[in-house]
Amino acid sequence: MEVGRARQVLLEHEIFELVREDLHGVEIAIGIESFASSDSVTPILKYLEQNCGERLRAALLLLCVRFAGGGGRMAIQLGAVVELLHAAALVHKDVINVELTRRDAASANVQCVDCKCVLAGDWLYLQAFRVALQERVLHLAIDAAQMMVMGQLIQLNRIGSIDITEANCIEVVDYKTASLFSVCGKLGAVAAGGDSLAEEKLGEFGWNLGMAFQLSNDMLDFVSRKSTSGRPAGSDLTDGKVTLPLAYALEQANASERNLVADVLRDRSYDTVSFEDVQALVDRYDGIERTRARALQFTDRARQIVAEFPDSPWQRALYTLTDLVTECNC
Amino acid sequence: MEVGRARQVLLEHEIFELVREDLHGVEIAIGIESFASSDSVTPILKYLEQNCGERLRAALLLLCVRFAGGGGRMAIQLGAVVELLHAAALVHKDVINVELTRRDAASANVQCVDCKCVLAGDWLYLQAFRVALQERVLHLAIDAAQMMVMGQLIQLNRIGSIDITEANCIEVVDYKTASLFSVCGKLGAVAAGGDSLAEEKLGEFGWNLGMAFQLSNDMLDFVSRKSTSGRPAGSDLTDGKVTLPLAYALEQANASERNLVADVLRDRSYDTVSFEDVQALVDRYDGIERTRARALQFTDRARQIVAEFPDSPWQRALYTLTDLVTECNC
Numbered sequence: 001m002e003v004g005r006a007r008q009v010l011l012e013h014e015i016f017e018l019v020r021e022d023l024h025g026v027e028i029a030i031g032i033e034s035f036a037s038s039d040s041v042t043p044i045l046k047y048l049e050q051n052c053g054e055r056l057r058a059a060l061l062l063l064c065v066r067f068a069g070g071g072g073r074m075a076i077q078l079g080a081v082v083e084l085l086h087a088a089a090l091v092h093k094d095v096i097n098v099e100l101t102r103r104d105a106a107s108a109n110v111q112c113v114d115c116k117c118v119l120a121g122d123w124l125y126l127q128a129f130r131v132a133l134q135e136r137v138l139h140l141a142i143d144a145a146q147m148m149v150m151g152q153l154i155q156l157n158r159i160g161s162i163d164i165t166e167a168n169c170i171e172v173v174d175y176k177t178a179s180l181f182s183v184c185g186k187l188g189a190v191a192a193g194g195d196s197l198a199e200e201k202l203g204e205f206g207w208n209l210g211m212a213f214q215l216s217n218d219m220l221d222f223v224s225r226k227s228t229s230g231r232p233a234g235s236d237l238t239d240g241k242v243t244l245p246l247a248y249a250l251e252q253a254n255a256s257e258r259n260l261v262a263d264v265l266r267d268r269s270y271d272t273v274s275f276e277d278v279q280a281l282v283d284r285y286d287g288i289e290r291t292r293a294r295a296l297q298f299t300d301r302a303r304q305i306v307a308e309f310p311d312s313p314w315q316r317a318l319y320t321l322t323d324l325v326t327e328c329n330c
Numbered sequence: 331m332e333v334g335r336a337r338q339v340l341l342e343h344e345i346f347e348l349v350r351e352d353l354h355g356v357e358i359a360i361g362i363e364s365f366a367s368s369d370s371v372t373p374i375l376k377y378l379e380q381n382c383g384e385r386l387r388a389a390l391l392l393l394c395v396r397f398a399g400g401g402g403r404m405a406i407q408l409g410a411v412v413e414l415l416h417a418a419a420l421v422h423k424d425v426i427n428v429e430l431t432r433r434d435a436a437s438a439n440v441q442c443v444d445c446k447c448v449l450a451g452d453w454l455y456l457q458a459f460r461v462a463l464q465e466r467v468l469h470l471a472i473d474a475a476q477m478m479v480m481g482q483l484i485q486l487n488r489i490g491s492i493d494i495t496e497a498n499c500i501e502v503v504d505y506k507t508a509s510l511f512s513v514c515g516k517l518g519a520v521a522a523g524g525d526s527l528a529e530e531k532l533g534e535f536g537w538n539l540g541m542a543f544q545l546s547n548d549m550l551d552f553v554s555r556k557s558t559s560g561r562p563a564g565s566d567l568t569d570g571k572v573t574l575p576l577a578y579a580l581e582q583a584n585a586s587e588r589n590l591v592a593d594v595l596r597d598r599s600y601d602t603v604s605f606e607d608v609q610a611l612v613d614r615y616d617g618i619e620r621t622r623a624r625a626l627q628f629t630d631r632a633r634q635i636v637a638e639f640p641d642s643p644w645q646r647a648l649y650t651l652t653d654l655v656t657e658c659n660c
Contacts, residue, residue, distance in 0.1 A: 122455070
């Protein structure tokens with residue numbers, strides 16, 4: 001294990017240990033909410049289990065609750081809400097990705113969409129809203145869901161396009177990822193009984209963290225063998241998506257370099273142009289470095305917000321979280 | 331135009347005329363809710379427009395509001411909620427149907443799923459919940475959505491199965507259709523400021539109406555050239571779904587008759603066994619007559635509920651509605 005990765009595991013352990021019991025409560029809450037109804041929805045649980053390793057959003061929320069001086073049952077319920085929302089968005093995103101891959105593939109040997117996934121995603125959204133309604137935070141849950149759906153729509157409308165600006169990338173990261181992180185922060189304040197200022201501050205903290213987290217994931221797709229999602233490196237581009245590291249490179253690339261990228265977007269594979277060629281292009285124009293700098297602007301802002309509060313173990317945990325998303329991911 | 335159809339058009343006109351202005355308000359509310367956000371969701375509007383001819387659920391709700399002595403802005407907003415929910419469920423159902431058809435078809439020349447449909451459905455649900463939250467009826471909207479999703483899941487789990495009982499069919503009709511009709515009745519009472527008894531009564535009225543409506547649609551699939559949805563007759567079976575008229579026939583059918591149905595379920599087409607053969611089988615065992623009798627039990631109950639209230643133009647309209655769903659549909 002390389003040093004960076006070892007440090008990441010240690011930091012993750014340190015943070016998750018602080019909210020271990022509450023996270024266990026979230027698992028139980030998700031299970032109860034999902035099992036509550038009928039045999040027909042049992043297969044849906046597999047989507048939740050597949051994703052159970054992470055629970056980053058619930059952890060963020062629970063840390064924010066403690067940071068704002070709260071705790072207890074409501075925090076756990078809200079942790080379940082954000083994980084259910086995240087799972088719902090993921091399930092529908094998977095349906096779309098499978099569909100796009102199939103349409104682009106010459107071969108018919110592409111995985112089929114499981115029809116149940118459409119309904120499973122619906123079900124997960126509805127369970128999230130049901131709990132959010134009980135806890136009187138439904139407006140925030142709907143906001144987050146609507147932002148995520150909008151983010152996917154915007155990205156879908158740009159699939160295959162090479163004319164993607166920095167602003168385009170930032171917009172998608174905001175909608176698709178940072179909006180839910182922001183709601184995690186806000187819900188943390190709400191569960192802790194904080195005032196509207198605390199809600200605003202923790203929402204802004206979460207938003208900046210989410211921006212940095214997604215940008216790091218976007219970088220990771222260019223530098224590692226496998227991205228965090230377990231997909232092969234370079235998958236964003238073969239999915240037809242130009243993310244920030246490549247968008248920065250394309251700003252300065254010449255016509256023949258742009259053509260390389262256009263080829264991959266057309267083929268949706270690295271058959272004509274190799275992934276190494278694309279990596280070299282990104283490196284040539286400092287795509288990774290510029291994206292990292294952009295991500296650090298977001299974590300700097302996140303740290304500024306945390307610094308406004310008094311020192312506590314929770315404050316240190318939130319600092320560590322900002323380290324985790326940028327320093328170790330890439 | 332045949333007599334039955336002419337009478338249907340007249341009755342429809344009579345009923346819809348009573349709530350014409352409010353229905354126009356619903357159209358505007360749906361448009362405003364859908365347009366409110368971003369260019370990216372504009373394509374979604376086509377799903378709402380495609381379905382704008384009917385607005386049966388909004389009309390039911392608006393009639394119930396008037397029947398319970400109410401009217402005004404809230405009624406119109408709630409009309410938008412039920413139509414948005416209905417549209418959301420339809421869009422996701424279409425995604426699933428296209429997917430199932432493609433999987434079963436030997437040829438690759440099957441229509442592609444439009445990826446946007448998954449997100450469009452999500453968006454429509456979310457808009458429905460947003461309005462429902464503003465109007466403080468979100469628990470009812472979530473109930474209806476969850477029942478519809480559950481109904482689709484149950485039906486999906488039984489696709490291609492010939493061992494479908496009467497109880498199975500009634501369960502699916504309940505979840506998939508009657509639950510939303512029930513919520514239309516309840517929301518009518520809520521918008522009119524009615525008490526919990528009025529909510530319960532109108533909910534029961536709506537539920538019975540919805541049961542009869544769906545059973546009539548299921549009959550129509552066997553007796554007409556085109557079902558109300560514009561699909562060719564016999565489509566339920568080639569979609570892998572055994573509905574009540576056929577379930578009744580299968581209760582008494584012999585082995586070779588069951589094999590005919592099994593062939594269609596396997597082929598998902600009338601290539602081996604003709605639709606006329608299936609129609610003859612349904613007729614032989616009075617599948618249509620028995621389903622009609624079952625539907626009339628539901629409308630009888632609906633009429634009983636309406637009869638408990640004093641005479642008014644709205645009472646007569648609700649009676650007419652019960653006539654419409656059974657007498658004219660088949």
